[in-house]
Amino acid sequence: MRAFLASSIGVTCAAALVLPLAAPAGAAPDTPAHPATAGSVPAEASGPAEVPGSTQSLALDPLASPSVRATGAPAAAAAEQGLPERDVQPFSLVGVVWDDVDTELHGTAQVRTRATGTDRWSDWQDLETHNAEHSADAGTAERDSGAARGSTAPLWVGDSDGVEVRVRPETPGPGESAEPPVPLPAGLHLELVDPGKDPQELPATGAAGADRATSLGATVLPALSRAETEEAAGLAPAAKPYIGPRPRIVTRKGWGADEKLRESGFAYTKSVKAAFIHHSATGNNYKCSQAPSVLRGIYRYHVKSSGWRDIGYNFAVDKCGNIYEGRAGGVTKAVMGAHTLGFNTNTMGIAVLGTFTKSNPPAAAVNAVSKLTAWKLGLFGANPKGKVTLTSGGSNKYKKGKKVKLNVISGHRDGFATECPGARLYKKLGTARTSSAKLQGR
Structure with a gap:
């Protein structure tokens, strides 16, 4: 628990692990979400049955970029990371995270998704990568807790059960310096969020001034x-x-x-x-x-x-x-x-x-x-x-x-x-x- 919550009682979710339908090679079923070392991670379930929603966290792997494919270089040499088309548990919102909250992703992150129960894939959609500006201030307990991570903005894609993702570093444009691109951040993971079912409709209540x-x-x-x-x-x-x-x-x-x-x-x-x-x-x-x-x-x-x-x-x-x-x-x-x-x-x-x-x-x-x-x-x-x-x-x-x-x-x-x-x-x-x-x- 963070410093400013030292007097608070921590709430622990007993999470049951739910594996994606097509687990990546080398998946570690007992590995906690966002480990310090890279590796494929299973879905993180929401805990008790009454808690809505869940998150699947999948480690990204090196992909062969177009230039790598043309030269026949090994995939490990590719700067691009991502995941090929795969079946996953249903989700509606997607984003990419990485280990260091102070590191920016200099590049592009794109996803395409498949509507649940269909064979309809979306076009490639961009994730807003420069999301470091949405965060707690430096020096605060929330920012410096050790739990905060770098992240793209999340994208709402609707009910989906298939996904493909690619993350590419920036490349110099015409007339720009040919310096090598800034490497992608360490620990890239794809986050697939199921927001859960809507709460049961209840009558509006609350007296004037009821802040609580x-x-x-x-x-x-x-x-x-x-x-x-x-x-x-x-x-x-x-x-x-x-x-x-x-x-x-x-x-x-x-x-x-x-x-x-x-x-x-x-x-x-x-x-x-x-x-x-x-x-x-x-x-x-x-x-x-x-x-x-x-x-x-x-x-x-x-x-x-x-x-x-x-x-x-x-x-x-x-x-x-x-x-x-x-x-x-x-x-x-x-x-x-x-x-x-x-x-x-x-x-x-x-x-x-x-x-x-x-x-x-x-x-x-x-x-x-x-x-x-x-x-x-x-x-x-x-x-x-x-x-x-x-x-x-x-x-x-x-x-x-x-x-x-x-x-x-x-x-x-x-x-x-x-x-x-x-x-x-x-x-x-x-x-x-x-x-x-x-x-x-x-």
């Missing part, structure tokens, strides 16, 4: 009027706060979070001074009715595959505008997330489920971001149209200790050199700031 709704069994925190929101926040009737009405929020119980997966304690910061907007980069091929499954997949991937203490984002928004509680600890509290490397202190991370590099985010999703920020930032007195000075914890854009002036509602790329939240979503943040401020009464 999850522990009380609520699946949804209902929307409140502005007056109800101010009352729930404990504000005097004569006060004139700038706070937006609380929007409807689906709780962790509502989207089926398995609370046995995460670490049992919570980590908090002093305030919420800013919001960083992300896209999950999991693709747009999901129905809004599947959003809870997508979230459970991301949650399991963040915890079981990437080694984080909980899901990284504080909140998530789907393309229909539904808002979901993310990292546990209380929706009104300053819960420390793992969403923007270098800027997780005194901020919150909101992930819009989807990929918005070339696709426009739906208006409903942008509107939900406005509602959520108007409420949550309002609880801490932050102006959505304002600026804030934050101290960097260290990123590839700002060195540790540097004071950085940012928008109160910023995109992930404002704190880290990344494409996140996608160019199309980033362009909508001005609209979100204006709408959020209006909802606060500014």
Whole structure:
């Protein structure tokens, strides 16, 4: 258990091993997931029968690249790694992880999958490889626990039972230096996540201001009027706060979070001074009715595959505008997330489920971001149209200790050199700031 959870009781899952249908050669049935030495690993089951979902973790092997095949060189000389087509246990979300959380994957990772029970294979799909920016800050117990791993962004592929993967190092482009490519990280594994079945539908519950709704069994925190929101926040009737009405929020119980997966304690910061907007980069091929499954997949991937203490984002928004509680600890509290490397202190991370590099985010999703920020930032007195000075914890854009002036509602790329939240979503943040401020009464 990590340092900040020294007083917490660890939760142990008695995992039964489930082998993939076509186990790779040399599979070690009793090898724990992500061993220190490379090797094929069996699926990691979810534990007790009532716990939903599972993860299959498969070590990648050297593949013969096109140039190697042309020259007849041995496969061991190939820089490319992957797995050929194979049958596996059903899964819906896929990603690639590696041993060192501080090592970046300089190259491309692609997968193709087969829909369950069919012979239909997808085209090759890209995984977002530069995912180090979505992580706990350096120097924190979560980052330095020894459990954290490097990882791509996960990709939602829907119900599948066949997979093929290839990971290739970067090669010099025309006119670029012919220096040898940066080697791929050590310990590459393919992670295949089954998010489990959706929770049984329960009636929405939760009184005004019920921040402990999850522990009380609520699946949804209902929307409140502005007056109800101010009352729930404990504000005097004569006060004139700038706070937006609380929007409807689906709780962790509502989207089926398995609370046995995460670490049992919570980590908090002093305030919420800013919001960083992300896209999950999991693709747009999901129905809004599947959003809870997508979230459970991301949650399991963040915890079981990437080694984080909980899901990284504080909140998530789907393309229909539904808002979901993310990292546990209380929706009104300053819960420390793992969403923007270098800027997780005194901020919150909101992930819009989807990929918005070339696709426009739906208006409903942008509107939900406005509602959520108007409420949550309002609880801490932050102006959505304002600026804030934050101290960097260290990123590839700002060195540790540097004071950085940012928008109160910023995109992930404002704190880290990344494409996140996608160019199309980033362009909508001005609209979100204006709408959020209006909802606060500014």
